[in-house]
Amino acid sequence: MKARIPEATVARLPRYLRCLTDMAHTASTCSSEDLAEAAGVNSAQVRKDVSYLGAQGTRGVGYDHEELRSQIRKALGLTMPHPVIVIGAGNMGTALTNYKGFKTWGFEIVAVLDIDEDRIGSRVDGLTVEPLQNLEKIIAAKNVEIGILATPPAAAQSVADRLTAAGVNSILNLAPTILKTDAEVSVRRVDLSTELGILAFHLQS
Amino acid sequence: MKARIPEATVARLPRYLRCLTDMAHTASTCSSEDLAEAAGVNSAQVRKDVSYLGAQGTRGVGYDHEELRSQIRKALGLTMPHPVIVIGAGNMGTALTNYKGFKTWGFEIVAVLDIDEDRIGSRVDGLTVEPLQNLEKIIAAKNVEIGILATPPAAAQSVADRLTAAGVNSILNLAPTILKTDAEVSVRRVDLSTELGILAFHLQS
DNA sequence: TAGATTGTTAATCGATTAACAATC
């Protein structure tokens, strides 16, 4: 069965992968109940989700731990390295670039760019901050697949336009703006103010 | 009508608020079509969402811009200030604390804590990093409502336990861990690796 | 065999949106 994986399932796969990694060396098999408990979801959900990957468990036993991890990695496309570029070397861009967690899943930050003269040339986690004008050149040279926007909101749209024009169709937007992009571009938005807004709502009840 | 606002609607309200602010001074009214376009959603969605707030538009005209913003702010509970505490003064915690965007919505970071002797006492955006052991004292003294976890993953759960024990039932978790908390605790998780994982999936198709 | 757990169905639930009468 090569059924299309539902978006909601895709969004849970990284979480399962993380939980499986955390549970590593506990046992060589893992039941849907174990994984559900760790991930905070329903066990039927887990079984349905992994069934889309063609995962095969053993009744009465569970799923092979190592095999399941491998299948999730394969489904997400984490079996090959993904060059990533960070635009904006402010606090957030620097924090991101220093973050070591990306590498385990094959994401490699290959360049950090900024428009500010004062930041260009400074070092961030072994990389030298490069001028924004080099964007297209760097994307081509390093085969960049994913762009992370850590610019001020006013700059985000124009940089996004340049990214997509240069062939980068996957964008993680940390700037508090809603980007306008063509349908073929995948955009994930992370907005901490929005998250706090949602928490504030729940404070009331 | 005091109907319960659906979770999906709550999650869109901060986005509407941001779009309305960006559109400010364009006109004194705003149609559902305008707002839908700016927010990247369907216009029927917008009308349904704002109807939960009891918002009243004028047929043929649209919604009063200022009134709609005020109603969203009220619905989200953004009419009063919310004291926030940040735990972890690493790259991410520092970036967060320096971020000015929270204040416009009434979120005020009142303290930054860390366990690392080298960071305690240093200044971040006008605040002095305080020792983690002061957590409970600070929460009580400053009436902290929301905690932001920017610790290493290994420390996140124990800090979350202390937050909730001290009465902080709203947590924004930036550590790549799934927290186990009681049902009355609201947790929002922001995991950049997960977001990149989802983007990697879409790279394939 | 007895106990455990999968894989899948079918019921349920909730969210989205086309459509249109109401009405400014």
Add this chain to the structure above:
DNA sequence: TAGATTGTTAATCGATTAACAATC
């Protein structure tokens, strides 16, 4: 009045989950 836009219904779509036969 004519044009625009709301407010709401009802259809649709997709996601969740209880339940249980299959089977290790």
